[in-house]
Amino acid sequence: MTTSVSIIGAGLGGLTLARILHLHDIPATVYEAEESAGVRTQGGQLDLHEEDGRLALEMAGLTEEYRSVIHRGGGARRVVDEQGRVVVDRPDDGSRPETLRGDIRRILLEALPPGTVRWGKKLVSAAPVGGGRHRVSFADGSSAVSDVLVGADGVWSKVRPLLSDERPVYSGMSYVDTYLHDVDTAHPRVAGLVGNGALYALVPGKGFLAHREAGAVVHTYVVLHRPVEWFDAIDFTDAPTARARVAAEFDGWAPELLALITDGESAPVLRSIYELPDDHRWDRVPGVTLLGDAAHATVPGGDGANLAMLDGAELGTAIAAHPDDIERALADYESHMFPRSRKAAAAAHDTIDFVFGAGAPAGVISLFAGDEGPSA
Numbered sequence: 001m002t003t004s005v006s007i008i009g010a011g012l013g014g015l016t017l018a019r020i021l022h023l024h025d026i027p028a029t030v031y032e033a034e035e036s037a038g039v040r041t042q043g044g045q046l047d048l049h050e051e052d053g054r055l056a057l058e059m060a061g062l063t064e065e066y067r068s069v070i071h072r073g074g075g076a077r078r079v080v081d082e083q084g085r086v087v088v089d090r091p092d093d094g095s096r097p098e099t100l101r102g103d104i105r106r107i108l109l110e111a112l113p114p115g116t117v118r119w120g121k122k123l124v125s126a127a128p129v130g131g132g133r134h135r136v137s138f139a140d141g142s143s144a145v146s147d148v149l150v151g152a153d154g155v156w157s158k159v160r161p162l163l164s165d166e167r168p169v170y171s172g173m174s175y176v177d178t179y180l181h182d183v184d185t186a187h188p189r190v191a192g193l194v195g196n197g198a199l200y201a202l203v204p205g206k207g208f209l210a211h212r213e214a215g216a217v218v219h220t221y222v223v224l225h226r227p228v229e230w231f232d233a234i235d236f237t238d239a240p241t242a243r244a245r246v247a248a249e250f251d252g253w254a255p256e257l258l259a260l261i262t263d264g265e266s267a268p269v270l271r272s273i274y275e276l277p278d279d280h281r282w283d284r285v286p287g288v289t290l291l292g293d294a295a296h297a298t299v300p301g302g303d304g305a306n307l308a309m310l311d312g313a314e315l316g317t318a319i320a321a322h323p324d325d326i327e328r329a330l331a332d333y334e335s336h337m338f339p340r341s342r343k344a345a346a347a348a349h350d351t352i353d354f355v356f357g358a359g360a361p362a363g364v365i366s367l368f369a370g371d372e373g374p375s376a
């Protein structure tokens with residue numbers, strides 16, 4: 001009997017796994033909570049690294065497709081001070097190609113047989129039914145029984161409780177997403193400040209990380225280290241008030257920087273960062289495992305999506321290598337994934353300290369001026 005794999009979550013990790021399984025003719029179904037591929041924009045640009053994200057796409061046979069969506073020029077880096085004065089300005093040297101997350105997801109979706117992803121399937125529970133199989137139940141009342149179950153369902157994974165009692169905890173920092181569109185015409189001063197690539201304006205504990213994306217869009221993460229209760233007191237459904245409250249944290253900064261918050265055309269979106277312990281792991285449970293943020297959510301050190309994709313590629317390869325011994329495949333995968341993610345989580349914390357710590361913005365200035373430092 002051919003083993004089939006049930007993957008919960010059509011993020012980059014789950015889709016990379018599905019693609020690798022497809023290349024090996026192993027049947028897989030991806031159950032995704034969202035109603036369709038286009039229901040929301042997929043977030044900002046990603047710098048896919050040679051040793052993980054790009055390696056995963058190579059294993060998936062999608063390197064040409066990846067190259068076709070690189071945002072040429074988007075790898076430029078600029079650091080400005082609170083008054084918008086340029087401190088470091090580095091052109092795109094091609095070493096850190098940027099792509100839109102939505103483009104990478106589309107490439108993966110297009111490389112799967114039609115019907116692989118079942119949209120509108122929000123997992124509400126999963127329970128063992130014996131022999132390593134699990135019944136997965138969805139919010140629409142339907143259910144299915146898995147041979148192999150993979151939780152690729154992100155930070156708030158509903159599969160994780162089968163393996164681990166850990167719950168994500170608030171990291172102490174949140175990102176607020178804002179977007180400015182048609183920037184050359186509608187916001188020329190902001191467009192001039194940001195330039196072609198990424199803009200950093202930082203002081204200890206807070207700042208702006210803005211990117212110029214394809215299509216004359218500036219996407220900004222406003223980063224604030226504040227307790228979760230501080231954000232709870234802001235009504236993000238009331239966009240003007242939320243914008244004003246967040247902008248007040250940057251009182252006295254350059255108008256072009258404040259405009260990244262106050263002039264946004266869409267409502268600001270709060271992304272509170274929750275994380276699992278750096279050394280999160282579990283004992284083997286027959287027929288089920290986790291990948292990506294479901295397994296090792298941490299602070300945004302610039303590698304989370306990359307690691308999710310590598311997890312997916314390695315898990316798919318391990319299942320293909322041992323299709324008749326799934327426990328061996330899952331144990332092999334986890335034996336590499338656990339130490340890799342522990343090391344990456346520690347590195348992500350180092351990066352956040354380096355970028356937003358007491359010495360900010362000295363870390364990013366030295367990094368972009370060509371000195372050594374963690375990858376940001």
Ligand SMILES: Cc1cc2nc3c(=O)[nH]c(=O)nc-3n(C[C@H](O)[C@H](O)[C@H](O)COP(=O)(O)OP(=O)(O)OC[C@H]3O[C@@H](n4cnc5c(N)ncnc54)[C@H](O)[C@@H]3O)c2cc1C
Nearest residue numbers: 009011012013033122123153154292293303304305306308
């Ligand atoms: C502000 C910010 C900036 C970041 N920047 C970068 C960066 O520059 N580079 C980088 O590498 N990483 C970055 N990351 C980290 C990266 O976004 C994550 O690590 C990555 O998305 C994890 O991928 P994943 O496939 O594991 O999970 P996700 O991308 O979270 O995908 C999970 C999928 O599962 C679905 N799902 C969730 N629950 C259910 C359910 N119950 N039933 C069915 N489906 C479900 C979701 O809808 C989603 O499609 C950033 C993160 C944040 C918050």
